[in-house]
Amino acid sequence: MDAKGYSVDSKDVDAAYHTLELSSTDELGDATQVDDARLLRKLDWTLMPLMFMSYFLQYSDKTLINYAAVMGLIEDTKMPENGFSHLAIAFYCTFFLFEPIQAFCLQKFPVAKWLGANVICFGVLMCLNCVCRSYAPLMALRILLGVFESVTAPALNLLTTMFYKRHEQVVRTGYWYQGTSIGPAVSSLVAYGFVHWADSAPNASFKPWQVLYLLYGLVTIVTGILVILFLPDNPMKSRFTHEEKLAIVERLRENNGIENKHFKWPQFKETVADPRTWFLSAIVMSTNVPNGAVSSFSSIIIQNFGYDTYQTLLLNLPAAAISFASVWLATWWAGRYNGRGIAIIALVVPTLIGGALMAWLHPNNKAGLLAGYYLTGTVGSSLPLMYSWIGANLNAIVLMSFCVGNVIGPETFQAKDAPQYIPAKITIVAVLSAAVVLVIALDLLYIRENKARQHIGEVDMPTNFEFMDLTDNQNRNFRYLL
Secondary structure: OOOOOOOOOOOOOOOHHHHHHHOHHHHHHOOOOOOHHHHHHHHHHHHHHHHHHHHHHHHHHHHHHHHHHOHHHHHHHOOOOHHHHHHHHHHHHHHHHHHHHHHHHHHHHOHHHHHHHHHHHHHHHHHHHOOOHHHHHHHHHHHHHHHHOOOOHHHHHHHHHOOHHHHHHHHHHHHHEEEEEHHHHHHHHHHHHHHHHHHHOOOOOOHHHHHHHHHHHHHHHHHOOOOOOOOOOOOHOOOOOHHHHHHHHHOHHHHHOOOOOOOHHHHHHHHOOOHHHHHHHHHHHHHHHHHHEEEEEEEHHHOOOOOOHHHHHHHHHHHHHHHHHHHHHHHHHHHOOOHHHHHHHHHHHHHHHHHHHHOOOOOOOHHHHHHHHHHHHHHHHHHHHHHHHHHOOOOHHHHHHHHHHHHHHHOOHHHHHHHOOHHHHHHHHHHHHHHHHHHHHHHHHHHHHHHHHHHHHOOOOOHHHHOOOOOOOOOOOOOOOO
């Protein structure tokens, strides 16, 4: 029992608590001499490249089917009607089912090692796609892909919260999340090159989409090995010097903890009883209905505007550029001005307009329809803002909501509605209108709670309380980011 009346059990406190308790006064003094700007740069160069590559490949691998679809995959595997939609849905169904299991594994095993092992596994699955000759094995691999890829976002989110201050997290989340904008650009160019290669070698035993899968699979396996070898599991187990480790821990006091491997039912009950949890869930779900549809069907959507395969692959590039700019601007603005809610609304509105243009413009207005499609690329950039808003505590619930949205999205694209898919585009407008209302409501709830805590003032807390793994309600000095 702490002097202030807080129970301090060795299995309950944060991992960093013991590091501070076992450090001498001299060691803590040496930690204060570490240059913070230099340490932050070292953190970025140690973490960000491998975190970016993990998310870049996770996103690229799951959306590679989008490019393979216009490279002959549908015809070569004799895909049934609505089979493409079912492939997209199958991935997110298993993603949904295994999200809580993966969250449990992240709590029990070293985060980076578990992430790397899963990256290797979904790299192997990508390689196996290249030998699929029919729809059934393609579906089986798609189902398994959802199992292993479901760990990537929660693992990266955990690592971000364990190494960076709260106001730094949104920008760093934006760094590794740029894999979703750079991924489509790289995939489009690589696919374009392979289509040209296939035209110059029409008798090649491997089809261009098969080579595409094999290449990405091999790169993914190598990346997974590098993650296991070089990405640290937490600050205390990193390759930083002892003084730097202590400095990292000290600079993260404001985060209300670094890592705790002990599951606590009271904290779980508090989370599910908080209405803000379900506001976050609903926002993620609604914004990912259009995201799931567009990310899976982007090439098919563009091709149905009247463009050939070559044009379709190249016309994906401006969408990637818009996504890149959206992620960069939104995360920079939210980090600098503490305004995640406003930034999310600013990203939702262009997609809402884009959905309206695609739904109600005349089918012959190719330029207008293409502009509408490009505008839909902004909504996916709201996800890193949500990741940084939830921190580590709501990973499983919010990512399961992400899956639900991505399951609903592809399901709105029915073969009977081809080639315009008007019901799907109207759905985009409807769900995003609801998302704007939900974001405003959640922001107001956070503002009200912060004002109530500010009115009470600072509460006297025990030494190192920041690392006792207290909940938001237990730590009344905690303030919510907006």
